[in-house]
Amino acid sequence: MSDKLVECVPNFSEGRDLSIIQQITDVIESIPDVELKDVDPGEATNRTVVTFIGSPSGVAEAAFQAIKKASQIIDMRNHKGTHPRFGATDVCPFVPVEGVTMEDCVEIAKQVGKRVGEELEIPVYLYENAAQAEDRHNLATVRKGQYEGLKEKLADPHWKPDFGPAKFNAKSGATAISAREFLIAYNVTLNTDERKYATDIAFELRYKGRSVRKGDIDPFYFKGKLIKYREGYYPCGECEFESDNYHDLTEHVKKDHGYDLSDLLSQHNIKPPAVEGFSVRKRGIFTNCKSIGWFVEEYGRAQISINLTNYKITPPHIVLEKVRELAAKRGLVVTGSEIVGLVPYQAMLMAGKYYLKKQSRSTGIPPQDIIDVAIYSMGLNDVAPFDPHEKIIGLPKLSKDSLVAMGSKEFVDEVSRSSPAPGGGSVAAICGALGAALSSMAANLASINLSDRERFTKLVEFAEEAQELRKQLIDSVDKDSNAFNSYLAAMRLPKKTNEEKALRKQAMQEALKEAVMIPFETAVLSGKAVELSCRVAELAKKSSVSDAGVSGQSALSGVTGGVLNVLINLGDIEDEQFVADMKSKCEKLEEEAKHNADKVLRLVKNRIEE
Numbered sequence: 001m002s003d004k005l006v007e008c009v010p011n012f013s014e015g016r017d018l019s020i021i022q023q024i025t026d027v028i029e030s031i032p033d034v035e036l037k038d039v040d041p042g043e044a045t046n047r048t049v050v051t052f053i054g055s056p057s058g059v060a061e062a063a064f065q066a067i068k069k070a071s072q073i074i075d076m077r078n079h080k081g082t083h084p085r086f087g088a089t090d091v092c093p094f095v096p097v098e099g100v101t102m103e104d105c106v107e108i109a110k111q112v113g114k115r116v117g118e119e120l121e122i123p124v125y126l127y128e129n130a131a132q133a134e135d136r137h138n139l140a141t142v143r144k145g146q147y148e149g150l151k152e153k154l155a156d157p158h159w160k161p162d163f164g165p166a167k168f169n170a171k172s173g174a175t176a177i178s179a180r181e182f183l184i185a186y187n188v189t190l191n192t193d194e195r196k197y198a199t200d201i202a203f204e205l206r207y208k209g210r211s212v213r214k215g216d217i218d219p220f221y222f223k224g225k226l227i228k229y230r231e232g233y234y235p236c237g238e239c240e241f242e243s244d245n246y247h248d249l250t251e252h253v254k255k256d257h258g259y260d261l262s263d264l265l266s267q268h269n270i271k272p273p274a275v276e277g278f279s280v281r282k283r284g285i286f287t288n289c290k291s292i293g294w295f296v297e298e299y300g301r302a303q304i305s306i307n308l309t310n311y312k313i314t315p316p317h318i319v320l321e322k323v324r325e326l327a328a329k330r331g332l333v334v335t336g337s338e339i340v341g342l343v344p345y346q347a348m349l350m351a352g353k354y355y356l357k358k359q360s361r362s363t364g365i366p367p368q369d370i371i372d373v374a375i376y377s378m379g380l381n382d383v384a385p386f387d388p389h390e391k392i393i394g395l396p397k398l399s400k401d402s403l404v405a406m407g408s409k410e411f412v413d414e415v416s417r418s419s420p421a422p423g424g425g426s427v428a429a430i431c432g433a434l435g436a437a438l439s440s441m442a443a444n445l446a447s448i449n450l451s452d453r454e455r456f457t458k459l460v461e462f463a464e465e466a467q468e469l470r471k472q473l474i475d476s477v478d479k480d481s482n483a484f485n486s487y488l489a490a491m492r493l494p495k496k497t498n499e500e501k502a503l504r505k506q507a508m509q510e511a512l513k514e515a516v517m518i519p520f521e522t523a524v525l526s527g528k529a530v531e532l533s534c535r536v537a538e539l540a541k542k543s544s545v546s547d548a549g550v551s552g553q554s555a556l557s558g559v560t561g562g563v564l565n566v567l568i569n570l571g572d573i574e575d576e577q578f579v580a581d582m583k584s585k586c587e588k589l590e591e592e593a594k595h596n597a598d599k600v601l602r603l604v605k606n607r608i609e610e
Contacts, residue, residue: 117164364463428561
């Protein structure tokens with residue numbers, strides 16, 4: 001799977017005939033570098049939500065092919081269901097997961113939309129972050145009138161599609177395509193079977209907030225009298241401000257609280273300033289948060305059901321901590337939480353690091369350990385089983401034939417065989433990675449129960465830096481082997497004609513440069529690991545300072561091994577300037593690494609003899 005991951009969640013207007021859905025998902029699974037994650041059909045809605053991930057190019061192709069297949073086998077003229085819809089592929093959002101930005105996903109949405117419009121002649125509307133006009137940001141507005149009103153909508157010049165013809169496609173309808181943030185569906189379970197308590201906390205959390213009630217009648221505010229607007233009395237729902245002039249109130253809300261009160265009132269179909277009887281609302285605690293309370297028959301407990309529309313701003317673990325606080329005030333206890341569907345890898349890392357920091361523990365540990373802390377701290381196994389490999393999207397995975405997936409004995413055996421790869425470049429990367437790992441260990445050991453917060457912070461920073469170097473060097477183990485394989489593949493290219501010979505030579509030269517750059521990267525990263533071992537040795541405990549010394553020497557082997565693999569491949573490269581530049585860089589890199597390795601060795605020996 002690619003290092004760059006995009007999620008796509010198309011909704012198809014068919015949820016009853018599973019053979020139709022199977023044809024669409026078969027198309028998705030046929031695209032290289034794409035993984036089908038979930039298929040969720042609904043009989044009442046007559047709609048299926050499909051989730052798949054992959055590289056940006058793979059996801060774009062899979063989305064187009066799925067929309068194409070849906071246009072061939074779904075006929076909107078026969079469609080009935082409870083969910084709003086206006087097309088065979090009703091919506092198709094693209095979501096950034098790993099290594100891509102929202103802007104990247106907007107471009108994917110535009111590219112796919114253009115293809116759908118031009119090649120399939122389906123009207124396409126861009127919405128949310130991909131919207132090209134303000135009134136097309138909201139999906140409900142774009143889809144207003146649904147399929148039955150689409151013919152009339154397309155006749156209105158204002159609703160000309162972003163792509164495709166402004167012409168009614170009776171069979172396929174229209175498709176809305178977007179780019180949006182990842183939506184996390186998250187439930188928190190309480191130790192009560194009373195739904196009203198979950199609802200009360202949900203109102204506190206959600207951005208929409210709640211109607212303000214007068215008087216603290218009981219802890220759950222169900223009996224208090226609603227505060228309402230009346231003639232000559234306009235209170236602010238956010239603070240103590242009130243005025244006898246509606247205009248003054250709207251100016252105050254816009255200036256001090258950052259939103260348009262008139263827009264809020266219009267959402268309730270009230271035309272200001274005629275607001276007699278309208279309840280004063282108090283905003284909830286979190287933006288990008290929607291929540292309700294319900295009773296779950298299966299568990300016999302009340303839950304707060306939460307949708308987080310931007311976990312980077314409102315992450316689930318922060319919401320959970322607030323629920324725990326609000327529950328405790330009401331004499332309740334949180335007994336666990338659950339992720340419904342998938343959760344991004346980065347969201348779980350954020351959670352794990354948050355709880356480690358609360359425990360005054362180092363965050364410079366392997367990612368899997370951080371994920372484990374998040375799972376246990378959030379009680380994700382307490383409500384239903386949580387399998388990180390199934391639930392976490394973007395979780396780094398090693399392919400079965402990866403060198404670093406081998407055990408240490410298997411790897412050493414593989415190196416010892418007569419095959420040229422894995423060779424010195426992969427071994428150099430392993431040496432560098434081991435050096436970085438030892439620095440992380442020494443830093444983490446020194447941070448345990450440390451009262452000096454400045455020293456603790458430095459050690460954690462060292463451990464985090466070491467973990468990042470370790471990760472990159474581990475990645476280089478397979479990169480080096482694959483680069484050599486690319487050179488061998490170029491050598492096998494046909495060479496019968498002059499044109500074939502020229503193409504083969506060019507491919508070999510490009511593969512050689514690639515084969516040079518990967519061990520050079522290993523040397524650079526290992527050099528950073530050597531330098532880091534010096535800093536760690538200064539703050540490490542005396543009992544583990546020897547580990548910092550071994551770290552420096554192991555990482556130096558990574559530098560030396562990387563440089564040797566650069567030099568051996570430069571001999572066949574014809575680009576003289578490239579060769580000269582690489583030799584100069586390697587000489588400087590090796591000299592600096594040897595200096596730092598000698599420095600850490602002296603430092604470690606002096607501390608051992610103290």
